[in-house]
Amino acid sequence: MLRAGIIGCNGVSGLYDQNFFERKDKFSITHASGYFLSESCNLVSVCDPDEDRLTKFRDFWKLQNVYSCHREMLLNEKLDIVSICVPTENHYEVFCDAINFGVKGIFCEKPLSLSQQEANRMQELAKKNNVKVSVNYFRRWNTSINKLKSSIHEGEFGNFIKGIFKYTKTTSGNACHLMDLANWFFDEPTKISLDANSIDIDRLDFEFLYADSSEIKFINIPNDDSYIFIDCELFFESMHVSISQRGQFISISPIGSDKIYDNFKIIDNQEPFEADWKNAPLRAINNLDQCIKSDLPCESPIHDSIILIKQLDKLKKLYMEQVK
Numbered sequence: 001m002l003r004a005g006i007i008g009c010n011g012v013s014g015l016y017d018q019n020f021f022e023r024k025d026k027f028s029i030t031h032a033s034g035y036f037l038s039e040s041c042n043l044v045s046v047c048d049p050d051e052d053r054l055t056k057f058r059d060f061w062k063l064q065n066v067y068s069c070h071r072e073m074l075l076n077e078k079l080d081i082v083s084i085c086v087p088t089e090n091h092y093e094v095f096c097d098a099i100n101f102g103v104k105g106i107f108c109e110k111p112l113s114l115s116q117q118e119a120n121r122m123q124e125l126a127k128k129n130n131v132k133v134s135v136n137y138f139r140r141w142n143t144s145i146n147k148l149k150s151s152i153h154e155g156e157f158g159n160f161i162k163g164i165f166k167y168t169k170t171t172s173g174n175a176c177h178l179m180d181l182a183n184w185f186f187d188e189p190t191k192i193s194l195d196a197n198s199i200d201i202d203r204l205d206f207e208f209l210y211a212d213s214s215e216i217k218f219i220n221i222p223n224d225d226s227y228i229f230i231d232c233e234l235f236f237e238s239m240h241v242s243i244s245q246r247g248q249f250i251s252i253s254p255i256g257s258d259k260i261y262d263n264f265k266i267i268d269n270q271e272p273f274e275a276d277w278k279n280a281p282l283r284a285i286n287n288l289d290q291c292i293k294s295d296l297p298c299e300s301p302i303h304d305s306i307i308l309i310k311q312l313d314k315l316k317k318l319y320m321e322q323v324k
């Protein structure tokens with residue numbers, strides 16, 4: 001069994017899983033439940049300088065060895081894998097420490113960093129020490145979304161025309177999930193443009209433009225920050241695809257002909273079905289474990305995260321030019 005530890009005891013690392021032990025059909029939505037259900041990794045320790053969170057986390061996940069300092073944990077616990085769940089601005093320091101203390105794999109929260117320089121150094125350090133890294137863009141381990149990707153690549157829906165991706169909260173917080181999805185589905189855009197109506201550097205409206213004239217529009221929905229909305233609509237020649245509730249529901253509707261208005265092409269709306277989203281962290285951990293054993297790159301590698309960080313930087317640059 002690999003020895004795993006979590007650095008930062010927040011929602012995504014384990015506290016979102018408030019009903020885990022009551023659920024009969026156990027599934028993982030956090031790092032902790034991913035390790036709990038894993039057959040190859042054992043969560044042996046967590047750390048957080050916030051005493052209340054650490055105690056809550058320790059009691060909920062029934063852990064014995066907890067620390068207030070990540071270096072102390074790394075020194076004492078001889079971990080094989082760590083999850084990095086600290087605020088994004090602290091990823092770099094913790095990431096470098098984890099590698100210097102000899103871990104073999106890192107499951108890092110997204111975005112990897114907000115600095116290209118840091119991300120490049122993280123990539124170099126991981127490569128030099130042969131450490132496998134996976135960044136938690138969790139839609140990549142949603143098998144229904146993965147199947148959509150294959151259908152798109154195999155041309156089953158016809159040519160891609162346009163995407164409309166909507167998000168609440170911030171560009172680096174929520175839109176980056178959608179940007180990663182766009183890069184994963186369609187590769188890098190040839191151009192990125194900023195909408196003139198963007199008035200907040202952290203909540204931008206922008207477009208990804210592709211060589212074949214298709215495009216994806218990213219629209220921020222300004223709202224109460226507890227309203228979490230990260231949804232996509234994709235228009236293809238012969239299909240309309242909608243991914244809602246952060247990847248939990250999908251609808252795939254053919255473009256049909258209107259039975260009443262004879263010559264019109266319409267979206268023949270199909271009921272959404274529940275996507276296979278529930279065990280994304282467990283699958284990510286299994287993938288990391290496999291990659292450590294077989295020396296393969298992970299499903300959400302650093303390289304892809306660096307592309308995304310460059311895109312975030314480009315958007316900030318465009319915004320600064322616009323407000324000058």
Ligand SMILES: NC(=O)c1ccc[n+]([C@@H]2O[C@H](COP(=O)([O-])OP(=O)(O)OC[C@H]3O[C@@H](n4cnc5c(N)ncnc54)[C@H](O)[C@@H]3O)[C@@H](O)[C@H]2O)c1
Nearest residue numbers: 007008009010012047048049050070085086087088109110
């Ligand atoms: N994948 C997702 O959908 C998703 C969802 C939520 C958050 N996140 C990401 O998770 C990360 C954390 O985000 P958050 O807003 O939930 O953070 P948070 O501020 O709620 O929690 C971070 C925790 O890390 C602890 N911490 C800080 N430095 C530490 C250190 N050196 N060692 C140990 N613990 C330390 C803090 O005390 C705090 O308890 C961010 O990168 C964020 O983008 C991802």
